Amino acid sequence: MEKTKLELIVGVFVLIGIVCLGYLSIKLGKLELVGGNVYEVVAQFNSASGLKPGSAVEIAGVEVGRVRGIVLKDDRASVTLAVHDNVKLYSDTIASIKTRGIIGEKFLALSPGGGGDALKSGDTIRDTESGLDLEELVSQYVHGKVN
Structure with a gap:
């Protein structure tokens, strides 16, 4: 049970890290996902x-x-x-x-x-x-x- 809980926590942190990396890539690269105004x-x-x-x-x-x-x-x-x-x-x-x-x-x-x-x-x-x-x-x- 404890091993499954640890794997779940690590997975959540990895997912948060990937989302943050994607956000920074878009902002620093000055990309637009949609056409913008x-x-x-x-x-x-x-x-x-x-x-x-x-x-x-x-x-x-x-x-x-x-x-x-x-x-x-x-x-x-x-x-x-x-x-x-x-x-x-x-x-x-x-x-x-x-x-x-x-x-x-x-x-x-x-x-x-x-x-x-x-x-x-x-x-x-x-x-x-x-x-x-x-x-x-x-x-x-x-x-x-x-x-």
């Missing part, structure tokens, strides 16, 4: 080099969403953004690919406008700025093509 907008860039699905979308240094996907469309990178519902973007919003530090990770910075119509799910951000490609700049410098 987000809407999707699209931004097209000449180059989305270094940007990956799951990269942060920020306004004034505050994370307001994530990059959902990146596909090639008409020789341009079409980036789908999942932005939280409580953040309002307007038609004059500017999307820029930025880098944390000199060789840090890439993220997408939004500069929200104040005018124009509010963007709805599926709309496109028209004003974009591609990220600075450090390798291309070094290559131009080495080959003497810097203006």
Whole structure:
């Protein structure tokens, strides 16, 4: 009887540990089990080099969403953004690919406008700025093509 009770207690602790590990994996990985309260907008860039699905979308240094996907469309990178519902973007919003530090990770910075119509799910951000490609700049410098 005592052996069965001990096995039951150990089993409960193992089950609690697995549930806690799963919870931490979801929270630390910033995964969403359900769609969440987000809407999707699209931004097209000449180059989305270094940007990956799951990269942060920020306004004034505050994370307001994530990059959902990146596909090639008409020789341009079409980036789908999942932005939280409580953040309002307007038609004059500017999307820029930025880098944390000199060789840090890439993220997408939004500069929200104040005018124009509010963007709805599926709309496109028209004003974009591609990220600075450090390798291309070094290559131009080495080959003497810097203006």
